[in-house]
Amino acid sequence: xxxxxxxxxxxxxxxxxxxxxxxxxxxxxxxxxxxxxxxxxxxxxxxxxxxxxxxxxxxxxxxxxxxxxxxxxxxxxxxxxxxxxxxxxxxxxxxxxxxxxxxxxxxxxxxxxxxxxxxxxxxxxxxxxxxxxxxxxxxxxxxxxxxxxxxxxxxxxxxxxxxxxxxxxxxxxxxxxxxxxxxxxxxxxxxxxxxxxxxxxxxxxxxxxxxxxxxxxxxxxxxxxxxxxxxxxxxxxxxxxxxxxxxxxxxxxxxxxxxxxxxxxxxxxxxxxxxxxxxxxxxxxxxxxxxxxxxxxxxxxxxxxxxxxxxxxxxxxxxxxxxxxxxxxxxxxxxxxxxxxxxxxxxxxxxxxxxxxxxxxxxxxxxxxxxxxxxxxxxxxxxxxxxxxxxxxxxxxxxxxxxxxxxxxxxxxxxxxxxxxxxxxxxxxxxxxxxxxxxxxxxxxxxxxxxxxxxxxxxxxxxxxxxxxxxxxxxxxxxxxxxxxxxxxxxxxxxxxxxxxxxxxxxxxxxxxxxxxxxxxxxxxxxxxxxxxxxxxx
Numbered sequence: 082x083x084x085x086x087x088x089x090x091x092x093x094x095x096x097x098x099x100x101x102x103x104x105x106x107x108x109x110x111x112x113x114x115x116x117x118x119x120x121x122x123x124x125x126x127x128x129x130x131x132x133x134x135x136x137x138x139x140x141x142x143x144x145x146x147x148x149x150x151x152x153x154x155x156x157x158x159x160x161x162x163x164x165x166x167x168x169x170x171x172x173x174x175x176x177x178x179x180x181x182x183x184x185x186x187x188x189x190x191x192x193x194x195x196x197x198x199x200x201x202x203x204x205x206x207x208x209x210x211x212x213x214x215x216x217x218x219x220x221x222x223x224x225x226x227x228x229x230x231x232x233x234x235x236x237x238x239x240x241x242x243x244x245x246x247x248x249x250x251x252x253x254x255x256x257x258x259x260x261x262x263x264x265x266x267x268x269x270x271x272x273x274x275x276x277x278x279x280x281x282x283x284x285x286x287x288x289x290x291x292x293x294x295x296x297x298x299x300x301x302x303x304x305x306x307x308x309x310x311x312x313x314x315x316x317x318x319x320x321x322x323x324x325x326x327x328x329x330x331x332x333x334x335x336x337x338x339x340x341x342x343x344x345x346x347x348x349x350x351x352x353x354x355x356x357x358x359x360x361x362x363x364x365x366x367x368x369x370x371x372x373x374x375x376x377x378x379x380x381x382x383x384x385x386x387x388x389x390x391x392x393x394x395x396x397x398x399x400x401x402x403x404x405x406x407x408x409x410x411x412x413x414x415x416x417x418x419x420x421x422x423x424x425x426x427x428x429x430x431x432x433x434x435x436x437x438x439x440x441x442x443x444x445x446x447x448x449x450x451x452x453x454x455x456x457x458x459x460x461x462x463x464x465x466x467x468x469x470x471x472x473x474x475x476x477x478x479x480x481x482x483x484x485x486x487x488x489x490x491x492x493x494x495x496x497x498x499x500x501x502x503x504x505x506x507x508x509x510x511x512x513x514x515x516x517x518x519x520x521x522x523x524x525x526x527x528x529x530x531x532x533x534x535x536x537x538x539x540x541x542x543x544x545x546x547x548x549x550x551x552x553x554x555x556x557x558x559x560x561x562x563x564x565x566x567x568x569x570x571x572x573x574x575x576x577x578x579x580x581x582x583x584x585x586x587x588x589x590x591x592x593x594x595x596x597x598x599x600x601x602x603x604x605x606x607x608x609x610x611x612x613x614x615x616x617x618x619x
Contacts (some may be wrong), residue, residue, distance in 0.1 A: 083432070091260060091263040091264060092260070094259075094260075094263060094493040095256045095257070095259055095260035095263065096126050096256070098255070098256045098259045099252050099253065099256035099395070100252075100284075101254075102251070102252035102255050103248060103252040106247055106248060106251060106252065107241055108135075108150050108166060108168075108246065108439055109166065109579075110192045110242075110247055111190075111192055111193065111241040111242040111243075111244060111247060111248060112135070112167060112168050112239070112241050112242070112403075113165065113166055113167070113190055113191070113192060113242075114133065114162045114164070114167050114187040114188045114189060114196075114242075114552050115161075115162055115163065115164040115189055115190060115191055115351070116156050116159055116160065116161060116162055116170075116188075117131055117159070117160045117162055117186060117187070117188050117189070117457060118158070118159050118160075118182045118187040118189070118386060118401065119147060119157065119158050119160070119172075119183065119186050119187070120155070120156075120157045120184040120185045120187075121150065121155070121156070121158070121174075121181055121182060121183045121184060121185070121383065122153070122155040122156075122181065122182040122184075122222075123150050123151075123153070123175065123180075123181045123182075124152060124153060124179050124180050124181070125152050125153060125175075125177055125179040126149055126150065126151055126152045126206060127145045127149065127150055127174075127175030127176065127179070128146055128147050128148065128149050128150060128175060128176075129146070129150070129158065129160065129172060129173065129174060129175065130144055130145070130146050130147075130172075130173040130545050131144060131145050131146075131147075131160050131162070131170065131171070131172055131173075132166065132170065132171035132172075132173070132190035133145070133162050133165050133166075133167035133169075133170055134143045134168070134170070134171075135165075135166040135167065135168050135169075135578070136168070136169065136580045136582070139169075139171045141420075143165070145161055145162060145163070146160065147160045150175075150490055154180075155184070166192065166237055166466070166578070166579055167188070168237055169236060169237050169238070169242070170235075170236045170237070170239055171233055171234070171235050171236070172186075172207070172235075173231070173232060173233055173234075174213075174225055174227060174231070174232050174234065175227060175232065176230050176231070176232075177230070178227050178228055178229065178230070179227055180224065180225070180226050181224075181225050181227070181308070182219075182222040182223070182224055182225075182346070183200065183203060183222060183223050183225060184200065184221060185197060185198060185200065185203075186198040186203065186219055188239070190242045191368050192242050192247055193242035193243055193244035193247065194242070194244075195245075196239070196240050196241075196242060198236075198401045200221065200223040201216045201218055201223075202223050202508060203223050203234075203236075204216060204217070204218050204223050206237070206238060206239075207230070207234040207236045207238045208234070208235050208237070209225070209233070209234055210231075210232065210233040211226060211229070211491065211502045212227065212228060212229030212231050212232040212233065212237070213225060213226065213227055213228065213229075213232045213233075213234070214226040214227070214228040216234075220442050221619040228415055237336075239299075244338070251406050252568065262415075266351050270531035271603075271607065272492060272606070273553075273556065273557055273602075273603035273604075273606050273607050274477065274553070274603075277292070277549070277552050277553055277556050278348075278612070280556070289543070289545045289547035289552060290534045290535070290538070290542075290547040291324065291328070291534070291535070291555075292529075292545045292551070292552040292556055293545075293546040293547045293548060293551035293552050293555055294320060294324060294531070294534065294539065294551075295544055295554070295555030295556075295558040296550070296551035296553065296554035296555035296556075296558060297546065297551055297555075297556055298307055298316075298317035298318070298320040298321050298324070298550060298558070299317065299555070299558040299561045299562055299565075300317070300318030300551075300554065300595070301313040301314055301316055301320075301501075302314045302317040302318065302390075302562060302565070303561075303565050303591060303594065303595055304591055306566060306569055306588070307569060307586060307588075307590040307591040307595075308586030308587050308588075308590060308591075309499075309586075309587055309588055309591050310505060311505065312504040312505045312506055312516075312517075313501060313504045313505060314319070314476075315504070315516040315517055316500055316501065316504040316516045316527075317517055317537070318521065319520065319524050319527050320527050320530075321393065321394065321460065321558075321562075322397075322454060322457040322458050322524065322527075323394075323457060323458065323460050323461035323464075323524055323527040323528045323531060324398070324531060325397060325400060325461060326404075326457075326458035326459060326460065326461025326462040326465070326528070327461035327464060327465045327528065328461075328465075328530050329353075329400075329401075329404055330408070330462040330465045330466070331465055331469075333347075333408040333411075333412075334419070334452070334465055334466055334469050335469070337408075337411075337416070337417055338412070339408075340405070340408035340409045340411070340412040341409060341412060344590045346405050349405065350401065350405070353401045355516070355614065355616065356399065356559075356610075356614055357394065357398065357401075357559075358608050358613075359609050359610065359613045360559060360560055360563060360605060360609050361381065361391070361394055361563070362443075363383040363605070363609060364563045364564070365378055365382060365391070366378065367567065367569070368389070369379075369381060374520075384398055385445065385448075386445050386446060387444065387445070387446035388446055388447050388448075389447070389566060390563070390566055391446070391563075392444070392446035392451060392560065393562075395444050395446060396444070396451075396453065396454050396458075399444070399453050399455070400453075400455065400458040402456075403453075403455055403458075404458075404462075406461070407429075407462070411425060411426075419466050419467075419470040419473075420470065420496065421461055421603035422466050423463055423466050423467055423470065426459055426462055426463040426466065427463055429456075429459055430456045430459045430460055430463065430521070430525070431456075432456075433453075433455045433456035433459060434456035434457075434520075434521030434524075435521075437452055437453060437455060437518060438452050439451070439455065440453050451588070454520070454524075455510060456524065457520060457521070457523055457524035458532060459526075460521075460524040460525045460527065461527075461531065462527035463469050463528060464528035464529060464531055464532040467532055468532050468535055468536070471536070472530065477478050477501055485536065485537075485541050486536065486537045486538065486539070487537075487538070487540065489533045489534075489536040489537035489542075490537040490542035490543070491532075492533055492540050492557070493530055493534055493542045494534035494541070494542050494545070494605075496526065496529065496530050496533065497530055500516075500523065500526055500528075500530070502517055502528070503516075504523075510589070533600070534546060548613075549555065553599075554599060554602075556606065557599070557602035557603055557604075557605075557606040557610075558605050559610065560601070560605040560609075561598055561599065561602040563578070564598050564601050564602060564605065565594060565598045566596075568594045568597045568598045568601065569594045571597075572585065572590060572593055572594050572597070573585050573590075599605065599611055
């Protein structure tokens, strides 16, 4: 990319940022009004009711009343709008039939001069309902004839406050600062982007596809919580669990003696703690401590409780502690006999999935006792052993690699599609076969999928799973996973407050929350996660 092209892209990004800031201040500031004043004369005593809203939906609990207007007197009545965003206004001129003369409405704002609605503008902007017989401008006022008990004037487009400094100067300053940052920062060298192609892992060249699996798993969880592709969220969690087992056991399989090395085990636990705890503690602090829930916060800090999505982090921590003991056991009983280790692990997986209940070991989260998911993690471990056994077997080396990779690629894609379809209950006759009802089986299938991925490099499946955007999300997947519920909650609150959308969800939520979450995640990965990862010597 030439310097001229780079500069053009940065200028385009700054221009887009300017438009975004201008739109935000237009909605969040220049459409906010703290008080309305209605200058009117009524031929009977009555009150006005105002319904300010950011959309076309008018809520009774957000309405405000003026004081009772005396009969046959021209009075300016104030109404408190509580500095709400108001892009539409419904004005109910009393509840009794009669005539009234409205001389004007003034809308006051903290962010600029008042907006005045003259009789002509009231006539043009406001649409009367059937309870209003007529509405016409006569001289210096608009005369309204009320014939029913529920009259309504609906103004769909309230003019925004005029403030050149806020609407033009402020966005310009922010966009110039943004452009300055872009010129000082190399996006290619930014850790959240550079690490996508430069980081290394125990699985070598297949890391691209494995990072893509992390990204895919994170997106399935987001999709579940955003209201699209329902049922896939738990499949994503199982993929995370099996991938942890697959990757963390690899160093011990490559060099079994590490299992009895105190130095290596200490370094392993230290790396795991520095990988998980910083971002986990930040999330707990935001979710609980900053919201005044100190007791819940400290129970989470000590892993005595795990609410919301944090239950998976507790499961990860349990596995981190169990894995060293498991590797020592396999080393002592199986030495380097991988087939024997695989048989032992499968036996343990069946026993853990069937017999490890809350009556034996219980973790507390989301108001209930949860059993450890050791069997799911162990599914990743068993397929890691199977991978290294296959890779070292003489028969495998005599096979035609292109054919093997092609078969693994095709079967892997079919397996992934089948797991997604079963998770979403798209097959009516197989509704009982889903991750929630059969977690042990799906954990095993996830492990099989990982094996097929690492056995099929440079194939359609590896290129699809290793797609750059998936790998980009996969790199920051821990932050993405922890932050996405907060982002979804913020988007829902904003949609309700700004646009009166009570339950925003679906593909729009998925895209918007996904973009915001990724933007936050690249920052938390770069400035919170990565410094600890590097200091731990990952």
